[in-house]
Amino acid sequence: AAKDAGRNCTVVYSGSLSEAAASRRELEQALRRALDREEFVLHYQAQVNAQGEPEVMEALLRWDSPERGLVPPGEFIPVLEESGMIIEATRWVFREACRQACRWHAMGYSLRIAVNLSPLDFRQADLAGSLLAILEEEGASASMLELEITESALLEADEHVQQTLTRLKAAGLPLLLDDFGTGYASLTYLQRFRFDGIKIDREFVSGLPDSEESVALVRGILTMASHLGLHVVAEGVENERQAAFLRLNGCPSLQGFHYARPQPAAQCRLQQNGRTINLQLPLDA
Numbered sequence: 001a002a003k004d005a006g007r008n009c010t011v012v013y014s015g016s017l018s019e020a021a022a023s024r025r026e027l028e029q030a031l032r033r034a035l036d037r038e039e040f041v042l043h044y045q046a047q048v049n050a051q052g053e054p055e056v057m058e059a060l061l062r063w064d065s066p067e068r069g070l071v072p073p074g075e076f077i078p079v080l081e082e083s084g085m086i087i088e089a090t091r092w093v094f095r096e097a098c099r100q101a102c103r104w105h106a107m108g109y110s111l112r113i114a115v116n117l118s119p120l121d122f123r124q125a126d127l128a129g130s131l132l133a134i135l136e137e138e139g140a141s142a143s144m145l146e147l148e149i150t151e152s153a154l155l156e157a158d159e160h161v162q163q164t165l166t167r168l169k170a171a172g173l174p175l176l177l178d179d180f181g182t183g184y185a186s187l188t189y190l191q192r193f194r195f196d197g198i199k200i201d202r203e204f205v206s207g208l209p210d211s212e213e214s215v216a217l218v219r220g221i222l223t224m225a226s227h228l229g230l231h232v233v234a235e236g237v238e239n240e241r242q243a244a245f246l247r248l249n250g251c252p253s254l255q256g257f258h259y260a261r262p263q264p265a266a267q268c269r270l271q272q273n274g275r276t277i278n279l280q281l282p283l284d285a
């Protein structure tokens, strides 16, 4: 009887496992088609300086699926990563970002576009070469873009990662450490890879200005960054109290729903000096 029960358990268990595996496989195939049919879109979210002027637009990937609707990156990036398709996806994102940066520059906006890299992108032999080739093909300059890299990309911080980052930086692409404070050994990495700046994770910003712990952490990060000559962006700024605290403590750049939600380029609007900037129209229109 015990054997039977065991066998039954095994049947039920492997049944649900293979169901999960099947839907996973289905998602992977749908993503393969999505890449081929270019069903991906980029939404852009502004980073503003202390005067509220937009300086950088972060490109955030969405899958505009005919069957599933607009799918957020958290639901498909892990699958792209596990299947290796992330490398192709990153190339698409970077090319699209180059094109949009050129469009905005032609319209008179000196906005940089920030592109997120996956830790898995560093598995390819020539990440730097492939990104620099795309820049050239699209006629964009390195200073029109920047790269956001999470600490986990640096965990396997070997010679190859270091050489890749050195080459990208030497070509003029600014490097920002994303989600700062949520990973490990960040200080050594900042030194070793000569990052241009850090993005303070939303987790720390959300506690401002009431949580003593968040206040201490954010002040500490801002002081450290200023001593190291690093740029700082605060992520996830959702209200004026958080924004006021950050400005008062010298945070040079702010990003969050308080200023703008991620939007398709065709719908990007920003507030500046009480006036609405429509990024679909030339600057002096």
Ligand code: C2E
Pocket: 045, 059, 060, 061, 072, 073, 074, 077, 093, 116, 117, 118, 148, 178, 179, 202, 235, 236, 237, 238, 255, 256, 257, 258, 262
């Ligand atoms: P991230 O790079 O840290 O991007 C910030 C995330 O926070 C975005 O979520 C953004 O929509 C959200 N956010 C911005 N402001 C606020 C705010 O005020 N409040 C709250 N609650 N959230 C805010 P999203 O677009 O869902 O992206 C999630 C993550 O997916 C990104 O985190 C990034 O790690 C990854 N991702 C997005 N696009 C790409 C891409 O093209 N390539 C790669 N490799 N990863 C990407």
Ligand code: MG
Pocket: 058, 116, 148, 178
């Ligand atoms: Mg980012």
Ligand code: MG
Pocket: 178, 179, 199, 201, 235
């Ligand atoms: Mg982030």
Ligand code: MG
Pocket: 179, 201, 202, 235
């Ligand atoms: Mg984050």
